[in-house]
Amino acid sequence: QQQVKQSPQSLIVQKGGISIINCAYENTAFDYFPWYQQFPGKGPALLIAIRPDVSEKKEGRFTISFNKSAKQFSLHIMDSQPGDSATYFCAALLWGAGSYQLTFGKGTKLSVIP
Amino acid sequence: GAVVSQHPSRVICKSGTSVKIECRSLDFQATTMFWYRQFPKQSLMLMATSNEGSKATYEQGVEKDKFLINHASLTLSTLTVTSAHPEDSSFYICSARGRGFNQPQHFGDGTRLSIL
Numbered sequence: 001q002q003q004v005k006q007s008p009q010s011l012i013v014q015k016g017g018i019s020i021i022n023c024a025y026e027n028t029a030f031d032y033f034p035w036y037q038q039f040p041g042k043g044p045a046l047l048i049a050i051r052p053d054v055s056e057k058k059e060g061r062f063t064i065s066f067n068k069s070a071k072q073f074s075l076h077i078m079d080s081q082p083g084d085s086a087t088y089f090c091a092a093l094l095w096g097a098g099s100y101q102l103t104f105g106k107g108t109k110l111s112v113i114p
Numbered sequence: 115g116a117v118v119s120q121h122p123s124r125v126i127c128k129s130g131t132s133v134k135i136e137c138r139s140l141d142f143q144a145t146t147m148f149w150y151r152q153f154p155k156q157s158l159m160l161m162a163t164s165n166e167g168s169k170a171t172y173e174q175g176v177e178k179d180k181f182l183i184n185h186a187s188l189t190l191s192t193l194t195v196t197s198a199h200p201e202d203s204s205f206y207i208c209s210a211r212g213r214g215f216n217q218p219q220h221f222g223d224g225t226r227l228s229i230l
Binding site (some may be wrong): 034036041042043044045046049089095100102104105106107109 | 223
């Protein structure tokens with residue numbers, strides 16, 4: 001059962017354009033939604049994260065939009081640069097009553113072309 | 115920021131060999147450590163979770179005797195792939211988090227394991 005669905009699988013964006021990656025979740029008990037950036041041969045690095053009581057969070061060129069009623073959240077990368085080319089994973093965290101579970105989406109490979 | 119160091123970054127060995135991978139939290143006490151496996155162009159698959167001083171909890175389908183995990187201290191966890199075979203070749207990533215509600219997971223840079 002895939003609890004976090006991510007799309008698209010791959011994305012090609014022109015330099016300076018906006019990259020948009022979407023995720024949908026099923027479990028309303030999730031209480032934290034991080035995005036990770038992974039370069040080839042490296043581990044994932046936390047990029048930005050949001051809690052479900054917030055509709056939007058912006059850090060530099062990266063913005064998370066969160067729609068609690070639709071159970072969807074998305075990552076927007078403004079003014080995309082070739083250095084942003086990487087694989088991006090959304091995730092959802094379930095935390096409480098002694099349990100801790102971080103569920104990843106399947107990833108989106110972003111290519112930013114000059 | 116918090117750093118997780120994983121060693122070695124790459125290892126190539128013959129079939130039947132046992133391989134040990136180390137994961138260290140460099141500037142925080144990692145009360146919980148996680149081991150993931152990642153196949154090419156796929157997401158991270160959680161293999162096991164370990165709390166310092168306790169036995170690791172393995173995910174369904176992960177062989178405990180094949181993948182030995184030791185979390186002996188608050189800064190070190192090891193994964194030993196015993197009697198490795200070509201199908202064990204993969205990218206293994208460790209992750210660690212400290213104590214407390216707001217502590218995020220920090221990831222190591224992974225170990226590329228190739229079994230010949």
